[in-house]
Amino acid sequence: MREIVIISGKGGTGKTSVAASLAFITGERAVMGDCDVDAADLHLILDPDILERDDFFSGVKAEIDQNTCNGCGKCHEVCRFDAVLIAGSTCRIEPLKCEGCGYCSYVCPVDAIDLKEQNIGECYISRTRAGSYMAHSRLGIGADNSGKLVTRVKRDARSLAEKTKNDYIIIDGSPGIGCPVIASLSGADFALMVTEPTRSGIHDLQRVWELSRNFKIPTGCLINKNDLNHQMSKEIETYLHNNGIRFLGAIPYDTDFHKALSRGQSVIEYNPERWKPFFRELWNKIRE
Amino acid sequence: MRIAIASGKGGTGKTTLSVNLAKYSSLHHRTLLADLDVEEPNSGVFIRGKKLAEQEVFRMVPFWEEKKCTLCGKCPYYCRFNAVLRLGEKIVIMPELCHSCYACSELCPVNALPMVADPHGIISHYLSDSLDFVEGRLHIGEEQAPPLIKETVKYTDNLRPAFEMEFWDSPPGTSCPVITATYGADLVILVTEPTPFGLYDLQLAAETMRKIGKQTAIVVNRIGIGNDDVFKYCAEQGLSVWATIPDRREIAELYSRGELIYPEIEEYRKAIDVILQRIKDIEGQLCEK
Numbered sequence: 001m002r003e004i005v006i007i008s009g010k011g012g013t014g015k016t017s018v019a020a021s022l023a024f025i026t027g028e029r030a031v032m033g034d035c036d037v038d039a040a041d042l043h044l045i046l047d048p049d050i051l052e053r054d055d056f057f058s059g060v061k062a063e064i065d066q067n068t069c070n071g072c073g074k075c076h077e078v079c080r081f082d083a084v085l086i087a088g089s090t091c092r093i094e095p096l097k098c099e100g101c102g103y104c105s106y107v108c109p110v111d112a113i114d115l116k117e118q119n120i121g122e123c124y125i126s127r128t129r130a131g132s133y134m135a136h137s138r139l140g141i142g143a144d145n146s147g148k149l150v151t152r153v154k155r156d157a158r159s160l161a162e163k164t165k166n167d168y169i170i171i172d173g174s175p176g177i178g179c180p181v182i183a184s185l186s187g188a189d190f191a192l193m194v195t196e197p198t199r200s201g202i203h204d205l206q207r208v209w210e211l212s213r214n215f216k217i218p219t220g221c222l223i224n225k226n227d228l229n230h231q232m233s234k235e236i237e238t239y240l241h242n243n244g245i246r247f248l249g250a251i252p253y254d255t256d257f258h259k260a261l262s263r264g265q266s267v268i269e270y271n272p273e274r275w276k277p278f279f280r281e282l283w284n285k286i287r288e
Numbered sequence: 289m290r291i292a293i294a295s296g297k298g299g300t301g302k303t304t305l306s307v308n309l310a311k312y313s314s315l316h317h318r319t320l321l322a323d324l325d326v327e328e329p330n331s332g333v334f335i336r337g338k339k340l341a342e343q344e345v346f347r348m349v350p351f352w353e354e355k356k357c358t359l360c361g362k363c364p365y366y367c368r369f370n371a372v373l374r375l376g377e378k379i380v381i382m383p384e385l386c387h388s389c390y391a392c393s394e395l396c397p398v399n400a401l402p403m404v405a406d407p408h409g410i411i412s413h414y415l416s417d418s419l420d421f422v423e424g425r426l427h428i429g430e431e432q433a434p435p436l437i438k439e440t441v442k443y444t445d446n447l448r449p450a451f452e453m454e455f456w457d458s459p460p461g462t463s464c465p466v467i468t469a470t471y472g473a474d475l476v477i478l479v480t481e482p483t484p485f486g487l488y489d490l491q492l493a494a495e496t497m498r499k500i501g502k503q504t505a506i507v508v509n510r511i512g513i514g515n516d517d518v519f520k521y522c523a524e525q526g527l528s529v530w531a532t533i534p535d536r537r538e539i540a541e542l543y544s545r546g547e548l549i550y551p552e553i554e555e556y557r558k559a560i561d562v563i564l565q566r567i568k569d570i571e572g573q574l575c576e577k
Contacts, residue, residue: 010299037463039296080390141499178327207327
């Protein structure tokens with residue numbers, strides 16, 4: 001089983017459009033996973049039928065029983081997150097600031113503090129319009145622990161691949177270099193970086209590459225909107241070459257992507273003559 | 289006035305709007321631009337200036353002093369983030385999972401887990417003509433952005449005299465980094481684009497801002513691609529669309545070279561003029577209250 005993770009550093013370079021296009025190339029031969037749990041968009045194109053759903057619990061938040069609290073303020077003293085407010089004769093928790101460390105509950109002399117498990121989202125197992133199975137989720141509004149949810153979606157995708165005897169998993173990752181990206185990369189077999197020939201694109205590509213090289217997995221790069229700035233595009237190709245990253249191809253700035261997206265389609269469906277050969281070749285290069 | 293510029297979806301034009309607003313505002317007001325997208329800070333790609341200060345930011349994490357430890361086993365029980373583990377006769381610390389709550393350290397009966405400083409990121413302060421620019425930059429491999437975001441905001445809080453206008457270029461998404469970056473803002477501008485992805489992620493971001501009680505305004509970028517569903521949604525939800533920015537190849541090309549947009553593109557300058565005027569109106573209303 002091979003797990004391919006699509007990352008970019010910078011947001012909006014086209015990760016999800018690429019993931020959706022690959023889904024229509026591979027059809028039922030790959031399992032899809034949406035690990036951009038903060039802004040999960042892959043389902044908007046793949047329009048999956050949800051087969052199973054499951055609440056996802058992770059982490060805790062403190063709650064102070066107002067009847068038991070004697071207002072001693074010990075919890076306020078130990079909290080490093082300014083999450084305990086002294087309100088009159090009792091203490092209260094500001095949930096948005098509470099990181100769920102539990103320290104306040106350990107020191108409360110009257111046992112007034114409960115740690116409540118947090119339902120941070122919902123996980124889904126689905127069947128997509130492209131024929132593939134898909135693991136995805138919806139993170140609760142303002143929830144923490146997105147890295148844990150990424151790990152759960154990846155685990156679901158893997159068990160789907162085992163059950164359906166699929167050799168490939170394609171994961172749509174999130175922007176940035178923090179915990180969701182690290183969780184996406186861990187255990188992956190191939191990183192597909194999608195970038196664009198802009199100063200920001202290069203800057204962010206370099207940072208995400210420095211992160212992903214630590215995972216020692218084969219990495220390839222696709223340059224999107226490459227004709228926006230030819231010089232910068234060449235600069236990226238040189239960077240890839242110097243760092244031993246495979247250059248997997250370039251996509252010109254093309255309105256097909258927005259037109260397809262507005263219809264809820266991938267470019268493979270919108271303009272198959274033009275895009276099917278390109279993404280088929282990309283897929284073959286990834287599999288090499 | 290502290291204005292956070294955020295979005296659910298990445299790549300909608302947050303940074304472009306932040307740097308152009310800040311640069312333009314700094315012509316007339318004492319203005320600060322803070323890059324709080326610490327995982328991928330790229331306001332600095334567009335702002336060239338003189339470095340005034342740079343400081344390493346540390347996170348406090350526990351360090352195991354083997355000689356003092358009695359292996360009582362309390363610390364792994366206290367740590368809810370699996371950052372302190374007992375493996376046989378050893379206590380193992382996983383600094384990247386630590387939230388610096390101090391519970392293991394302060395509750396250790398024999399003081400065998402003192403807190404030590406762990407490099408986390410860098411805060412840099414630049415002066416670009418009359419604009420103060422402060423950037424938080426997370427070290428690669430660090431998992432948690434919020435501690436550095438908080439430190440970067442704290443750094444700007446201590447700058448004197450206070451600024452009339454502060455623009456905070458915030459991270460994308462809807463989870464803890466965004467909440468941390470927008471927490472202290474007086475106003476949040478959400479930048480979106482008129483596509484199904486833009487709309488869906490705007491819904492998530494707008495709900496997040498509603499939940500944390502932030503006054504929110506919308507800027508729709510790349511008008512001309514997609515459809516008008518974003519405008520329908522904003523009308524239904526009573527979200528005010530302050531400005532629209534056309535999808536122009538010239539804008540994308542200027543951006544690609546790391547250049548400012550408003551000096552070159554009249555429509556862009558008009559859009560930021562409108563936004564700055566709206567910000568002043570809000571400021572007036574806040575003062576009256």
